[in-house]
Amino acid sequence: MFFGVIAVIAIWFLGALAMPWLQRDRDRPGRAFSDKVIGETLHPVVIHRPDGPPMVDSGKLDAHGQPVMVACATCHDTREPNFNTNGGAQLKEFHLGLNYSHGDQTCLSCHNAEDYGTLKRADGRTLEYTDTMQLCAQCHGPQFRDYQNGSHGGMTGYWDLKQGPRERNTCTGCHDPHHPKFPQVMPVFPPKPIIGEAVKPAGKDHSH
Amino acid sequence: MEDQPTNDGCGSNCGCHGEPGGEPGGTSRRTLLKAAGVTLGAAAFAKALSPIVNWSRENLSVDEFLQKHYRELDKDQLAAVLRHLEEDARKNYGAEVTIGDHRPQKGVKFGYALNLSICIGCRRCAEACHHENNHDRGTNNSYIRVLEMQKGSMDMEHGNVHYDHPVPHPDKFYMPVQCQQCDNPPCVHVCPVEATWKEDDGIVVVDYNWCIGCRYCEAACPYHARRFNWTKPSIPKEEINPKQSYLSNRIRPQGVMEKCTFCLHRTREGQMPACLEACPTGARVFGNLLDPESEIRKVIDNKRVFVLKEELGTRPSFFYFFDE
Numbered sequence: 001m002f003f004g005v006i007a008v009i010a011i012w013f014l015g016a017l018a019m020p021w022l023q024r025d026r027d028r029p030g031r032a033f034s035d036k037v038i039g040e041t042l043h044p045v046v047i048h049r050p051d052g053p054p055m056v057d058s059g060k061l062d063a064h065g066q067p068v069m070v071a072c073a074t075c076h077d078t079r080e081p082n083f084n085t086n087g088g089a090q091l092k093e094f095h096l097g098l099n100y101s102h103g104d105q106t107c108l109s110c111h112n113a114e115d116y117g118t119l120k121r122a123d124g125r126t127l128e129y130t131d132t133m134q135l136c137a138q139c140h141g142p143q144f145r146d147y148q149n150g151s152h153g154g155m156t157g158y159w160d161l162k163q164g165p166r167e168r169n170t171c172t173g174c175h176d177p178h179h180p181k182f183p184q185v186m187p188v189f190p191p192k193p194i195i196g197e198a199v200k201p202a203g204k205d206h207s208h
Numbered sequence: 209m210e211d212q213p214t215n216d217g218c219g220s221n222c223g224c225h226g227e228p229g230g231e232p233g234g235t236s237r238r239t240l241l242k243a244a245g246v247t248l249g250a251a252a253f254a255k256a257l258s259p260i261v262n263w264s265r266e267n268l269s270v271d272e273f274l275q276k277h278y279r280e281l282d283k284d285q286l287a288a289v290l291r292h293l294e295e296d297a298r299k300n301y302g303a304e305v306t307i308g309d310h311r312p313q314k315g316v317k318f319g320y321a322l323n324l325s326i327c328i329g330c331r332r333c334a335e336a337c338h339h340e341n342n343h344d345r346g347t348n349n350s351y352i353r354v355l356e357m358q359k360g361s362m363d364m365e366h367g368n369v370h371y372d373h374p375v376p377h378p379d380k381f382y383m384p385v386q387c388q389q390c391d392n393p394p395c396v397h398v399c400p401v402e403a404t405w406k407e408d409d410g411i412v413v414v415d416y417n418w419c420i421g422c423r424y425c426e427a428a429c430p431y432h433a434r435r436f437n438w439t440k441p442s443i444p445k446e447e448i449n450p451k452q453s454y455l456s457n458r459i460r461p462q463g464v465m466e467k468c469t470f471c472l473h474r475t476r477e478g479q480m481p482a483c484l485e486a487c488p489t490g491a492r493v494f495g496n497l498l499d500p501e502s503e504i505r506k507v508i509d510n511k512r513v514f515v516l517k518e519e520l521g522t523r524p525s526f527f528y529f530f531d532e
Contacts, residue, residue, distance in 0.1 A: 033408070034311040034476065142532070149510070150503030151323065154490025156480060159503075163478025174488070182328060182489065184374040189335035191369050192348045 043158065043165040048173055053117040053129045056094045070094075072116035081113035088178075101179040110135060110177070136171040147171075289417075290454060297459060300440075303448040310453045310476040312409035318470050318525060319410075319497035319504040320481075321513065322384060325531040326491040329354055329375040329382030336486030337386075340471060341457040342449050344441035351468035352386045352483060353432065364431075364516060386483070387412065387433040387468035388516060388524030395425035395434060395467075404465070410497075410525045411472050413455040419464040426465060430517050431524075434467045470494075497525070 055069035062068050075094075085091070085107045088100035112120035112127075119127040122138050137144035146152035153174065158164035175182070290307045297305045334350040343349040355367025359381055367383060376382060393412050396404050403418035404425055426434040440462040452458040453473035460466050471481040475494070484492040495504035504527075507513065511529040 032311050033314050036313070038313070038478075146531070149506040150495075151321070151493045151507050151511070152326075152490055154484075154487055154492075156485045158478045159475065159480050159495050160478035169490075174490070182376075184376065185328065185330055187329060187331045187354075187372065187375050189331045189338065189348065189350070190372055191334070191350070191353065193370070 038160075038162050040162065042161040043163070045161070045166045045168060047168045047170055049130045049170050050132060050172065051130070076116040081108060083108050083113070099176075099179050101181070102177070132172050132177070133170050136177075140171075293454070293458060297448070297452075301443065301448060301459065302445040303450065305448065305450040305452050305458070307452045307454055307458050308473065310455070310473050312407050312411070313476060315496075315498055317408075317410045317497045318389065318475060319495060319508070319527065320389075320470065320525065321493040321504055321507045321511075321527040321529055323491045323493070323531065324381055324383060324528055326489045327354075327382045327384065327487075328489055329356060329371070329380070330488060332486045332488055333384055333483035333492070336482045337468070339447070340449055340474075340482035342441065342443055342452070342459050344437070344439065344443070345447070346439070346442050349435055351433070351435070351466075352384050355383045355385060356380050357383050383528070384483075385431055385433070385516065386526070387429075387470075388431050388522065388526040389468075389470065391523035391525065392521060394428040394430065394520075394522060398424040398428040400424065404467075409472075409476070411469050412467065413469055413472070414465055414467060415455065416458070416460050416464045416466070421463040421465065423465065430520050430522065434465050437462050437464055437466060 053072065055071060058068040058070050060068045083106060086104065088098045091098050091100075108120070109122075110119055112118045114120075115126065117129075119129060119132065119135050121127050121135065127135055133144070133147075143152050153169055153171075155166050155168045157166035159166075171177075286309060290309060293307050294305055297303050297307075331354050334352040334354055337343070337352050338348065338350045341351065353369050355364055355369060356371040356375075356377070357364070357367050357380060359379055364383065364385060367385075371377075371380075389406075389410050389412055391406075391410070393406055396406055396412060400422060401418060401420055403420065404412060404414045406412050421436065423436055426436055437460050441459055443459065448459070449457060451473060453476075456469040456471065456473045471479075471483075475481055480494055481492075484494050493503050493507050495502035497504060497508075499505065507529060508527060512532070513527045513529045515524045515527055
């Protein structure tokens with residue numbers, strides 16, 4: 001009898017301890033979910049591709065005051081292709097001053113000597129300028145894979161395609177194909193020191 | 209001690225001790241007081257509180273001061289608070305804003321990953337955050353700090369935020385740090401008034417109207433992710449981002465804490481955070497950790513991923529990774 005009473009009291013006591021713990025989530029703020037209904041239809045992912053083959057600005061204006069743009073073939077159709085050109089210094093005329101730094105590739109590794117309005121894959125097949133990503137992917141497989149997995153190349157728009165569309169760049173949207181390494185830039189938006197904070201000499205701190 | 213009551217009572221000068229020796233006959237004084245209290249209570253309480261409200265430098269209405277904990281407001285009360293805050297923005301800043309109450313989506317837990325091999329330290333994310341989240345223009349405040357780190361070191365305490373040379377420096381790498389939305393958030397545990405908590409999609413939020421500004425959370429956060437509003441934020445009205453949310457980017461009052469919310473006013477509507485969209489290198493990956501097909505899961509499943517200060521057991525929802 002005595003132990004029975006002790007047991008009841010003990011159970012009651014433990015229950016009194018456990019109840020607030022079990023209910024702890026009920027009192028927590030911010031439990032309500034959004035009641036927005038989201039459909040199953042996926043919005044598109046738009047990739048910004050080049051419109052077509054590049055044109056060279058002749059520097060002249062036509063009768064309407066518009067710049068005269070020249071297709072590559074205008075000059076190259078009548079000239080012998082030079083398969084050895086592989087540096088900016090060897091370039092002439094319209095291409096003078098082109099900053100070229102992209103491995104040991106020659107111009108005609110990517111440009112198509114048969115038709116300068118298109119590009120050329122490593123196996124010789126023609127590739128339109130709108131599909132440049134396929135050209136880059138021949139050598140830069142890991143980057144292409146990461147791009148397809150969404151961890152290379154950036155994006156804007158919606159993480160949830162059920163709620164809205166997304167926009168993405170193509171390779172040449174960010175990288176100049178002739179010198180693809182990102183150039184150095186000056187950082188924007190310097191933080192202002194908090195009062196009392198010791199600011200190290202900017203940019204000269206190589207101690208660690 | 210001359211104010212000490214001489215009679216027995218509850219000791220709080222509340223008048224609950226009766227007349228000395230007075231025996232309640234018919235209507236006692238206590239009953240009378242109770243009745244009066246009930247009748248007058250509701251109206252008088254608000255009136256009685258007005259001196260307290262006047263202590264505050266902010267122009268608070270009694271309603272705003274009295275607001276119960278966020279969770280306990282019903283829909284109409286909440287709408288009233290939001291309209292009131294919009295009115296405040298109009299009064300104090302001359303800006304027309306809409307303040308929403310964005311709730312978590314079911315089946316979503318946010319995760320963020322950042323590719324340290326790609327980040328060049330241009331600080332455009334910090335700038336985008338500054339504008340998106342209506343930060344004080346005077347202090348260049350931002351929820352993101354970009355640390356310039358010596359290659360080979362992972363000690364964020366030795367990162368330098370005040371670099372001002374062309375980036376990326378060949379000997380350095382750059383590590384933007386913002387709120388890690390920990391699953392075991394030290395900042396939430398230390399809050400003495402429960403003004404900050406973790407929501408079901410993983411975002412740690414602050415109720416700016418409930419925060420008392422003690423800054424315990426700022427001290428508790430191992431990632432230096434929380435900021436204090438030392439002054440009333442100054443923002444030209446044409447620069448104010450009018451799309452706001454109660455728990456994220458509405459203009460904070462002076463004297464309260466603030467923190468990154470993964471732009472919940474955007475992300476809870478399916479959009480990317482502002483810092484991700486601003487990144488010119490695509491170093492940032494955002495998405496739903498519960499969706500096995502999401503970009504963020506592909507990063508976690510396939511990359512060499514780490515979290516900052518893992519040894520502290522904070523279990524961040526923010527991941528860093530390198531390309532192979």
